[in-house]
Amino acid sequence: MASDRTADSAKQILIIGGGYVGMYTALRLQKKLRGELRRGEVAVTVIDPQSYMTYQPFLPEAAAGNVEPRHVVAPLRKVLGRCRILNGYVTRIDHSSRRVTLRPAGTKTAGVPERDVDYDMLVVALGSISRTLPIPGLAECGIGFKTVEEAIFLRNHVLHQLDIAASNAGEEEVRKRALTFVFVGAGFAGVEAMAELEDMARDACRWYPTIDPAEMRWLMVEATDRILPEVGPEMGRWTAEALRRRGIEVKLETLLKSAEKRHIVLSDGDEFDAGTLVWTAGVKPHPVVRESDLPLDDKGRLKTTAELTVEGLEHVYAAGDNARVPDLTGTGEFTAPNAQHAVRQARRLGDNIVADLRGKPRKQYVHAYVGSVASLGLHKGVANVYGMKLRGLPAWFMHRTYHLSRMPTVNRKFRITMDWTLASFFRREIVSLGELESPRFEFELAAGRSQDV
Numbered sequence: 542m543a544s545d546r547t548a549d550s551a552k553q554i555l556i557i558g559g560g561y562v563g564m565y566t567a568l569r570l571q572k573k574l575r576g577e578l579r580r581g582e583v584a585v586t587v588i589d590p591q592s593y594m595t596y597q598p599f600l601p602e603a604a605a606g607n608v609e610p611r612h613v614v615a616p617l618r619k620v621l622g623r624c625r626i627l628n629g630y631v632t633r634i635d636h637s638s639r640r641v642t643l644r645p646a647g648t649k650t651a652g653v654p655e656r657d658v659d660y661d662m663l664v665v666a667l668g669s670i671s672r673t674l675p676i677p678g679l680a681e682c683g684i685g686f687k688t689v690e691e692a693i694f695l696r697n698h699v700l701h702q703l704d705i706a707a708s709n710a711g712e713e714e715v716r717k718r719a720l721t722f723v724f725v726g727a728g729f730a731g732v733e734a735m736a737e738l739e740d741m742a743r744d745a746c747r748w749y750p751t752i753d754p755a756e757m758r759w760l761m762v763e764a765t766d767r768i769l770p771e772v773g774p775e776m777g778r779w780t781a782e783a784l785r786r787r788g789i790e791v792k793l794e795t796l797l798k799s800a801e802k803r804h805i806v807l808s809d810g811d812e813f814d815a816g817t818l819v820w821t822a823g824v825k826p827h828p829v830v831r832e833s834d835l836p837l838d839d840k841g842r843l844k845t846t847a848e849l850t851v852e853g854l855e856h857v858y859a860a861g862d863n864a865r866v867p868d869l870t871g872t873g874e875f876t877a878p879n880a881q882h883a884v885r886q887a888r889r890l891g892d893n894i895v896a897d898l899r900g901k902p903r904k905q906y907v908h909a910y911v912g913s914v915a916s917l918g919l920h921k922g923v924a925n926v927y928g929m930k931l932r933g934l935p936a937w938f939m940h941r942t943y944h945l946s947r948m949p950t951v952n953r954k955f956r957i958t959m960d961w962t963l964a965s966f967f968r969r970e971i972v973s974l975g976e977l978e979s980p981r982f983e984f985e986l987a988a989g990r991s992q993d994v
Contacts, residue, residue, distance in 0.1 A: 559589030569891025726822030740918030
């Protein structure tokens with residue numbers, strides 16, 4: 542197995558994960574260590590399978606067509622010009638040897654060797670993946686909502702369901718199935734994705750004269766007794782009522798029991814066919830952290846101190862969804878796994894690495910949670926910020942303003958603002974580009990390799 546290391550004289554800082562924590566930590570190090578990086582005293586390497594960071598709060602708007610998908614991602618090589626970017630998958634972390642094992646991206650075929658990447662200081666910022674359950678049929682027909690690829694796929698899929706319904710005017714069962722959309726999990730991702738897509742589909746029906754918006758069935762399925770727990774019980778109840786007024790069914794204290802062959806079975810006894818099943822019922826730490834010799838808690842998170850170092854180890858740092866970070870504000874035992882904490886933890890983490898390099902004391906991460914904002918479709922939203930509760934247009938405006946301010950780079954801020962400006966003058970596009978999933982089909986058909994039409 543090959544080993545990968547830059548100039549031996551440089552202090553090697555390795556960041557695994559290019560999401561919120563990974564990118565913002567590297568960005569902080571670029572700023573604070575400009576001289577050391579220029580002189581070759583320090584080298585910063587970021588490993589991620591993708592060449593970009595996705596700003597997830599804008600995924601619902603990208604799925605609904607309010608924002609161009611390319612504008613909700615920040616290119617790592619452009620943002621992190623003084624860092625080395627390696628695109629690949631970390632398959633193992635071996636801190637005893639101070640190295641990680643890397644499988645380069647796009648190398649699923651046999652014969653391409655993995656290689657080791659050595660480090661002096663390690664930042665584990667792998668984040669989380671969807672937490673699924675062994676529900677029959679879920680793996681076959683469920684759609685996640687954590688990546689821009691999933692957001693684009695879901696948009697195309699929903700529009701394709703409208704195409705199916707419009708093309709089968711006399712087939713009531715086919716139409717009913719195509720026009721039934723189920724979302725499991727009523728956190729931010731589930732509620733915002735459903736609200737935006739329902740808004741988009743309702744708007745798109747004006748171009749489908751054979752489809753009455755009332756024919757569509759949208760269901761939110763939640764295992765607990767409330768939705769959007771982050772905004773508080775009162776605003777959660779208001780959100781549920783607002784969704785119900787739009788004709789969306791909100792089923793609380795209900796479980797998905799089965800989804801085999803797209804036949805949905807719920808714990809309340811309801812059974813029906815659905816063309817769309819979206820799973821947003823929680824996340825879990827990235828499984829690679831288990832393939833390591835780092836200390837974990839019972840939930841698979843790295844045991845992390847308030848200084849964002851891994852307990853009992855030197856020069857190993859962690860933050861975000863894969864870390865158990867103590868909450869020093871007294872709000873809870875540990876900080877919540879959300880973007881607000883991740884971005885702020887990354888800045889503190891970067892500063893603490895600089896402090897270690899320069900022999901200065903580290904500082905603890907302390908940040909009071911200021912509140913939450915959520916979009917419920919165009920001109921609709923809910924917010925609870927510093928105890929101030931807003932809903933409707935003011936909350937929607939606050940949602941956009943807050944997340945625009947957190948979007949990295951002026952370039953992306955400007956492009957998203959232009960998307961919103963154009964959307965205020967023109968209706969949303971309703972083109973489904975589902976064929977992007979199999980771009981070579983037409984060529985293979987022409988070459989005689991496929992007989993399916």
